[in-house]
Amino acid sequence: xxFLPVSLSVLLVELKDLDETLALFASLEADPVDGxxxxxxxxxxxxxxxxxxxxxxERLAGAIAGRDLSAKIAPxxxxxxxxxxxxxxxxxDVAGLTGLSVEEVIRRHTESVFTVAFCGFAPGFGYLVGGDxxxxxPRRQSPxxxxxxxxxxxxxxxxxxxxQNSPGGWQIIGTTPLKMWDLTRDPPALFQPGYxxxxxxxxxxxxxxxxxxxxxTSQGKTPAKKSxxxxxxxxxxxxxxxxxxxxxxxxxxxxxxxxGALDQGAIKAxxxxxxxxxxxxxxxxxxxxxxxxxxxxxxxxxTGAPCPITIRNAAGSLWSAETxxxxxxxxxxxxxxxxxxxxxxSYLAIRGGLEVSPVLGSASxxxxxxxxxxxxxxxxxxxxxxxxxxLMPVSLDEAPAFDHPAPGDIVTLDVVMGPRSDWFTDRGxxxxxxxxxxxxxxxxxVGIRIEGAAALERRDAAELPSEGTATGAxxxxxxxxPVLFLADHPLTGGYPVIGTVADYHLDxxxxxxxxxxxQFRPITRFAEIEPVRG
Numbered sequence: 001x002x003f004l005p006v007s008l009s010v011l012l013v014e015l016k017d018l019d020e021t022l023a024l025f026a027s028l029e030a031d032p033v034d035g036x037x038x039x040x041x042x043x044x045x046x047x048x049x050x051x052x053x054x055x056x057x058e059r060l061a062g063a064i065a066g067r068d069l070s071a072k073i074a075p076x077x078x079x080x081x082x083x084x085x086x087x088x089x090x091x092x093d094v095a096g097l098t099g100l101s102v103e104e105v106i107r108r109h110t111e112s113v114f115t116v117a118f119c120g121f122a123p124g125f126g127y128l129v130g131g132d133x134x135x136x137x138p139r140r141q142s143p144x145x146x147x148x149x150x151x152x153x154x155x156x157x158x159x160x161x162x163x164q165n166s167p168g169g170w171q172i173i174g175t176t177p178l179k180m181w182d183l184t185r186d187p188p189a190l191f192q193p194g195y196x197x198x199x200x201x202x203x204x205x206x207x208x209x210x211x212x213x214x215x216x217t218s219q220g221k222t223p224a225k226k227s228x229x230x231x232x233x234x235x236x237x238x239x240x241x242x243x244x245x246x247x248x249x250x251x252x253x254x255x256x257x258x259x260g261a262l263d264q265g266a267i268k269a270x271x272x273x274x275x276x277x278x279x280x281x282x283x284x285x286x287x288x289x290x291x292x293x294x295x296x297x298x299x300x301x302x303t304g305a306p307c308p309i310t311i312r313n314a315a316g317s318l319w320s321a322e323t324x325x326x327x328x329x330x331x332x333x334x335x336x337x338x339x340x341x342x343x344x345x346s347y348l349a350i351r352g353g354l355e356v357s358p359v360l361g362s363a364s365x366x367x368x369x370x371x372x373x374x375x376x377x378x379x380x381x382x383x384x385x386x387x388x389x390x391l392m393p394v395s396l397d398e399a400p401a402f403d404h405p406a407p408g409d410i411v412t413l414d415v416v417m418g419p420r421s422d423w424f425t426d427r428g429x430x431x432x433x434x435x436x437x438x439x440x441x442x443x444x445x446v447g448i449r450i451e452g453a454a455a456l457e458r459r460d461a462a463e464l465p466s467e468g469t470a471t472g473a474x475x476x477x478x479x480x481x482p483v484l485f486l487a488d489h490p491l492t493g494g495y496p497v498i499g500t501v502a503d504y505h506l507d508x509x510x511x512x513x514x515x516x517x518x519q520f521r522p523i524t525r526f527a528e529i530e531p532v533r534g
Contacts, residue, residue: 047468262510305343455480
């Protein structure tokens, strides 16, 4: 095993192969180490998130190093059959790469029994192993910007099915009508780690394909509006506001990452300001411009990026309010947020919270995975919860944790080097910290896309097997221009991560606007973690 640093609370265990990875994963699930919070298995790595107050990376490595990895995982008795139209765009190319006929490719694919090794990339995307070795083909040299949902594809030793429209570089050999990810099922992901999978050729079938049975999620009717309830009528939302909370945890087995508010300190401050528990869902508003009318008495707070706040009452009088302060509202008040001159995201909390249905245990909206409540746009009507249990006094002592950056400002972010710093030349490592990067308009909740004068130089063009990625990861594609992953990043990635932003600077990273500049400041030198036992 190699133990590689990722961040101050994450490490990566590199193993010989997938069998060892799954054996270690099973061992840690059966006999957990106190302090481990989450694990993401991948092709030959296990990413582990831990609590630094309970474990040091060295002691965690020591608790893992002696584990028996010889045991084979017992196959599941669950078999999923996937009907396929073998009509993929790359089917002929796969035949050419393997030296087989198209018919032989189809025969070998349908006669294989696969196993779901792990899930990642997107919710419900299972990495399937155990297929015919003759079908192992490389990824496409030029990935497609959009692959349709239901595409059946090959890459390396894996087969898989794209659960939603997404970019990708796998070789498409067919399509299936089955939904791989369906929130009306329990669990939503059709593929679960350990399941066995067999593909069938629909051209040879004479019966209709039925969707796999699942436990439907209750979809109750919308309750009738009560005469005394307080609502927020959204009048303007230039960029759709998103419900967020502290994140969605425990769903990595289905390929779902945590998501959550990009500025965790600000959303907690917003809730404390109105007396809510800190985990109460609030609205994340990007760059301001949001406006709503309230139909009854309530208390609000706005934190994060400092939008100007203007309130007009039913009589037409205007006044201004401050961020990080409780603000009393009356029926007929219209609240308008100006555009934030600094920062990128503000958080609107209402005393008692807003009615919102959690998805997979969280009200966070994951924009990449398309999991969570719908975005909030003009015309929406949001209901304030009537239940006031668990509320506390409003807080008058909240303040921003840092100065919010403006376009043109240079923001310095501390970086933990690893886990793949050794994939880069000394010049590439030096370039990371020596130059200043500009934030491009292509940035969003998935990640900050940045441009620098010089690309980060790699030692070679080797392909990295997919492995877990952490929030704050600085992933470097072939262009050499990094992407800084934020909360909605994919659970696994196939490009090397040169370093990861320190946990304490993630909130600041979430507030960096377009055209601001970033300078990375390494706080460690890359080195493997040496296990310490006892």
